[in-house]
Amino acid sequence: MRLLLTGLNHRTAPVEVREKLAFEEKALPEALDRLKRQPGLQEGMILSTCNRVEVAVTADEESDAEAAVEGFLAESRSVARDWVSPHLYRYDGTDAIRHLFRVASSLDSMIVGEPQILGQLKSAYALAKQCGTISGYLDLVLTKAFNVAKRVRSETDIGENAVSVSYAAVELAREIFGSLQGSRVLVVGAGKMAESAARHLRRAGVSEILVTNRTRERAETLAMEVGGRVIEYEEFHSVLPEVDIVLASSGAQNYIVTWDEMRAAIGKRRNRPMFLIDIAVPRNIEPSVNELDNIFLYDIDDLGKVADNNRKGRLEISQQAEVIITEEVDRMLLRLKTREVAPTIVSLQDQLEQWRAGEIERQRAKLGTLTPQQEEALDAITRGIVNKIAHGPITELRKQAADPSGVHLMSTIRRLFRLGGD
Amino acid sequence: MLDPSIFWLRTATCFYAVGLLYSMLALVRRGNMPYGLARGAFRVGVILHGVAIVDLGMALHRLPVENFFQMLSLCAFWIAALFLMVEWRYQFASTALAHFPLVFVMTLVAAMERPVAVLTDVRVRETWLAVHIVLVLAGYAALLLAFVASILYLIQERRLKTKRTGKLLATLPPLATLDNLIGGSLGVAFALITVGVILVMMWAFAYSGTSWIGEPRITVSLITWGLLLGVTYLRASAGWRGRKVAVMALIVLGCSVFTWAAHAGLRWT
Numbered sequence: 108m109r110l111l112l113t114g115l116n117h118r119t120a121p122v123e124v125r126e127k128l129a130f131e132e133k134a135l136p137e138a139l140d141r142l143k144r145q146p147g148l149q150e151g152m153i154l155s156t157c158n159r160v161e162v163a164v165t166a167d168e169e170s171d172a173e174a175a176v177e178g179f180l181a182e183s184r185s186v187a188r189d190w191v192s193p194h195l196y197r198y199d200g201t202d203a204i205r206h207l208f209r210v211a212s213s214l215d216s217m218i219v220g221e222p223q224i225l226g227q228l229k230s231a232y233a234l235a236k237q238c239g240t241i242s243g244y245l246d247l248v249l250t251k252a253f254n255v256a257k258r259v260r261s262e263t264d265i266g267e268n269a270v271s272v273s274y275a276a277v278e279l280a281r282e283i284f285g286s287l288q289g290s291r292v293l294v295v296g297a298g299k300m301a302e303s304a305a306r307h308l309r310r311a312g313v314s315e316i317l318v319t320n321r322t323r324e325r326a327e328t329l330a331m332e333v334g335g336r337v338i339e340y341e342e343f344h345s346v347l348p349e350v351d352i353v354l355a356s357s358g359a360q361n362y363i364v365t366w367d368e369m370r371a372a373i374g375k376r377r378n379r380p381m382f383l384i385d386i387a388v389p390r391n392i393e394p395s396v397n398e399l400d401n402i403f404l405y406d407i408d409d410l411g412k413v414a415d416n417n418r419k420g421r422l423e424i425s426q427q428a429e430v431i432i433t434e435e436v437d438r439m440l441l442r443l444k445t446r447e448v449a450p451t452i453v454s455l456q457d458q459l460e461q462w463r464a465g466e467i468e469r470q471r472a473k474l475g476t477l478t479p480q481q482e483e484a485l486d487a488i489t490r491g492i493v494n495k496i497a498h499g500p501i502t503e504l505r506k507q508a509a510d511p512s513g514v515h516l517m518s519t520i521r522r523l524f525r526l527g528g529d
Numbered sequence: 530m531l532d533p534s535i536f537w538l539r540t541a542t543c544f545y546a547v548g549l550l551y552s553m554l555a556l557v558r559r560g561n562m563p564y565g566l567a568r569g570a571f572r573v574g575v576i577l578h579g580v581a582i583v584d585l586g587m588a589l590h591r592l593p594v595e596n597f598f599q600m601l602s603l604c605a606f607w608i609a610a611l612f613l614m615v616e617w618r619y620q621f622a623s624t625a626l627a628h629f630p631l632v633f634v635m636t637l638v639a640a641m642e643r644p645v646a647v648l649t650d651v652r653v654r655e656t657w658l659a660v661h662i663v664l665v666l667a668g669y670a671a672l673l674l675a676f677v678a679s680i681l682y683l684i685q686e687r688r689l690k691t692k693r694t695g696k697l698l699a700t701l702p703p704l705a706t707l708d709n710l711i712g713g714s715l716g717v718a719f720a721l722i723t724v725g726v727i728l729v730m731m732w733a734f735a736y737s738g739t740s741w742i743g744e745p746r747i748t749v750s751l752i753t754w755g756l757l758l759g760v761t762y763l764r765a766s767a768g769w770r771g772r773k774v775a776v777m778a779l780i781v782l783g784c785s786v787f788t789w790a791a792h793a794g795l796r797w798t
Contacts, residue, residue, distance in 0.1 A: 279689070281703060282685070282689060282701075282703055282704065283689065283703060283704050283705065284703060284704075284705045285702075285703035285704075285705045285706045377767075377768025377770075378768045378769065378770045378771060379770070380704060380705065380708075380770075380771065397690065400771055400772055400773065401770065401771045401772075403689050403690065405692065409692045412692065413692070
């Protein structure tokens with residue numbers, strides 16, 4: 108069995124590609140079901156965020172898992188395989204484990220150290236578990252990834268260093284408006300990112316936050332958390348001229364704010380500047396809106412670049428975290444190899460026990476009737492011999508489990524002791 | 530004894546001056562100015578202006594359009610009357626910011642057909658001119674401030690639009706601050722230069738009659754003042770702001786440099 112991870116992220120694909128590949132939350136159970144039914148795949152998990160779409164699977168050694176996963180992605184999102192393929196990365200075995208650990212630890216994030224990715228990975232894991240597409244191997248790796256993330260966060264300052272997209276948005280708003288006192292904000296969508304950004308803006312001193320969402324309950328929850336006011340989703344366009352900042356993060360598949368609407372809005376507000384933050388994938392605001400005078404539109408990639416410029420000491424902290432990742436990858440490999448040699452050890456012990464029991468039965472006629480004490484002594488002597496014989500091979504198997512030569516040793520032992528399956 | 534028509538015209542000019550004051554305060558402070566008072570004074574001014582034209586026509590026994598001053602007076606009257614009609618019919622008062630100064634300046638020039646006695650004194654004339662120079666130079670200083678703010682605005686705006694958020698330019702002031710600075714500086718410059726222009730026109734009429742009107746340097750001055758009036762009006766009334774106003778401020782300063790160069794030797798020529 109082997110682990111394979113295929114995906115794309117903010118570094119390999121622009122937002123135009125990512126928004127086409129992103130899975131809607133409600134479509135994920137069906138997608139996981141179809142993923143598991145791909146030939147040769149045993150387990151599967153889909154991680155779909157605004158910055159990455161990744162599919163982690165375990166597959167039979169002889170299967171063409173790469174092709175199966177790429178075909179699944181292209182087919183699921185109705186895009187040509189040739190179109191998406193250049194943007195994809197593929198990790199196998201150890202590299203896949205390392206990548207998952209780095210993702211969980213937020214080392215692979217657009218904003219290194221941002222905390223959301225761990226929650227998103229946990230949600231993806233929980234959903235896969237709920238859909239029954241994760242069992243032994245992938246379960247083990249992902250559970251470990253969560254522990255690694257926790258260790259990285261506690262042993263380095265990576266969390267302190269997380270200059271988030273939300274923070275970058277606030278900084279940009281200050282560069283446009285100066286003080287944010289008296290500014291009004293419209294939040295469209297009620298996801299985690301929107302909540303984080305709205306909190307930052309509230310702390311920066313905005314006077315009013317209007318929240319709208321297709322599901323009114325979610326809008327009400329967010330409004331309560333950030334001290335905002337809910338407006339009906341169908342009416343949010345009418346308040347555009349009255350707000351200074353628009354924070355869009357809805358799950359809409361098409362543009363919900365267009366060039367025409369913004370041109371009308373900026374005219375009505377007599378050209379007072381507006382800052383539009385589009386952190387949704389797919390994007391919510393028509394990109395050409397940025398060409399209008401006095402309107403400044405930033406999407407998730409733009410904010411990421413700003414945040415990247417803001418970060419200080421990122422390199423040193425990342426290096427510390429990478430050391431931890433390497434250590435944990437080694438431990439994981441050892442654990443997995445030990446898991447792989449376990450059947451050989453059990454087989455060896457069973458074989459030797461069978462040989463021992465067989466030989467005793469064969470020689471029992473010659474031995475005559477034995478007293479219980481003699482039976483016990485015979486058992487102890489033969490078991491001792493068998494254990495001594497098995498001790499060397501078992502110790503070596505465990506010791507070399509994580510070593511590439513461990514595979515040869517396992518094969519040799521299986522041959523020497525006629526364990527079969529080799 | 531002063532001709533009655535000139536008396537009425539000069540009185541009308543005084544009432545129009547209230548409108549001018551309103552415009553300047555509105556452009557500089559951009560708050561809620563007492564428009565009712567300005568409109569009332571303007572209406573009285575229009576009535577007196579009409580009386581002056583009728584009186585002159587009766588004295589001449591024909592339509593008073595014999596010279597530049599009389600035509601300018603009639604033209605200013607029609608502009609003022611038209612403004613009042615539009616304002617009454619459509620409740621459309623936003624053009625007052627441009628109309629009030631324009632009508633005032635035109636009527637003022639028309640009222641200078643007869644030299645003003647006080648300006649015949651040399652010391653008064655010298656002081657008058659000095660005040661003009663001080664006001665205009667202060668206006669230029671305000672324009673220079675608007676120019677610097679405009680340059681910074683255009684750089685900052687470009688930086689934010691193209692999303693090149695390098696640290697080198699991160700210390701530039703916020704766009705809103707720069708925009709306010711541009712607007713405020715232009716408003717102050719407009720007020721100072723307008724008063725300066727009015728003073729020098731009165732001075733020139735008293736000193737040289739109408740011989741200076743066709744001079745190129747006067748044309749340059751009037752174009753500069755017209756541009757300044759245009760940009761301050763469009764900002765305050767039509768909501769122009771940001772890049773458009775910044776570019777206009779650069780153009781106005783460019784014209785002002787020409788104007789200043791043209792007038793540098795005014796006192797000694």
